[in-house]
Amino acid sequence: MVYVNNVGQAIMQVDRWTTLAPGQARNSVRIESYAVFNKGLFILDVEAAPWGCGVWPAWWTVGPNWPWGGEIDILEGVHDNVHNAMTFHTQPGCSLPTPNPKTSLGPNSTGWIESTDCNAFANSNSGCQTVDTSQASYGTQFNVLKGGVFAMMWADDGIRIWFFHRAAIPEDLQENAPQPNNWGTPVAFLHNTLCPTSKIFYDHQMIFDITFCGDWAGTSYISSGCPGTCSQRVMTPSNFANASWTINSLQVYRSPQISGASLALPRPRSLMYLSAGLILLLLYI
Template sequence: MNLYCYDLLILLIAATEPALASPFSSLARFWPRFSAQSLATNSTTTNSTTPSAFIWLPQDEYSGKTFFDRFEFYTGPDPTRGTVNYVNSSVAFNNSLAYFEAANNTVVMKGDDTTWLPEGQNRSSVRISSIAQYNTGLFILDLNQAPWGCGVWPAFWTVGGGQWPYTGEIDIIEGVHDNEHNQVTWHTGPGCTLSLESNYTGSVVTDNKGVPNLDCDGNLNGNAGCGITEWSKASYGPFFAASGGGVFAMKWDETGIAVWSFYRSAIPGDITKGDPNPANWGTPVASLAPATCDPIAFFVNHSIIFDITFCGDWAGNSYATSGCPGSCSTRLMDPSNFVNASWSINSLKVYKKQIINGRISAALAIEPNWTILGAIVLSLVLGY
């Protein structure tokens, strides 16, 4: 029997004829996402007279021993010119650069931290890309640690399936060296800009003259895109790891693209329960408004990527002013410098937005769409 159909049926019955819904009351605890609170706060307006409620439904989960089953290992040259050798799945698994840690149910991806290298030689590492592609969604990553250290440059990001940057790139977690602040960045084709008036707590990344870089066009400014630096000194690097990690969430829909981050001790309860409601999370650390950048037109067919590179365009070019010792090329020689260059992941969950069409009164009563209700009842009767 289709449980999703049951979900919608119970919601519509409860909204219109509460007395009829009483036989289902014992099942209500299994569908907390249909609470009055979630319907009250998850709402959007398609025109002035027809608002709609919506919920975020589970779409994909990457976790546990099957985490890598729906990812592909990238083995090509690093587009960011890092001093790195991305290995295939066999090499990664055989050399413990990627593995599942059953004792604590975590997934680990890391750079090589055992091999001494001559100066200038590439260090082995991992880059994976999801087989699935997404057009909008709510992406929630629960992790214990993101890679960090002098010369290290990791990222958790999504990128479009077409020619870069015209189908967009969203960098959700990115940093270099021992930085303390995570940076969220967007790369697009021409015509997308970041608004200073948008609602976010972070600071817009500036150019070398201190001018806010608001143009997200990846063809300009050395492919810098437009970015926002988180305010928290523990959103990246050693302090983030020392606090037990936390959760990063990226919401991408017709209302824009926004990113939140939460310490381990401050993860919202709705995330923990698998009933995420971004309306409860407060102001995001970074957001890209639809008024200045259409999130549907500029971001298309995105795969999810994790990677760890070394030196390269960002970490290499910023090394001299990073406070790190020596040079990036000499730093890369000693494997003990990369003991913290690893991802430790509990889960990555992707949710999709489901619109519940109807009219919502001040009392949150829903006037049902009887065509939809009829279709649901029919599907239940036929056993779909």
């Protein structure tokens, strides 16, 4: 279920060949980093991400004692959704700004703000969520367009998340010399004026996973228009033909110079570059 293909891409997929009995669990993949991060610039080039009824994939980071330490969901969706959801889950005392009542857009972001309270103990742990307006930021069309690049910058003044379609990846990212100042307004931005991010978020591990049903995909299964029940869906392997990650590269830039909007990184002081061939080795749990 985890391997490098013949063109050097890292593949992570679920068991899609075994027919299960009712109530039997389907094997999946969860990969966590041994490395622990405090601030940084995280760049994922992904050609395909899992999707489909009953499927709940995510690329995220999380602290040591959830929700203390915080959680940052960078790429996440369920079922046949077409919009990526970026969500922060925290202890009490952290929120996103109130969106524009006419557009639902944040004042410093291009995504729709769906919820503003990041408190994991409120609102059934919905967190504070920003949804990408692009209908190809998750799901079938995302994969048809060969995915793109996600960038999360965790800096002194807050946490920003960008997404670039394959045809619109900035030149500096293609040259492995990221310049976030040139990327424009992020899709999501958790500013430190409403959330003391330097205190709320710390000691994060990075995670890739593919979950079935669960708190989100399970509770929203019927309303999503998916057939039958989620537990019935899990029994048939052919239902998960699209439940697979195809990763081109993952880069993590760590530098004491990271300070938010003023960040410029011609070459970081410390660079960890995880090629497709190394991601499995360095992120293997």
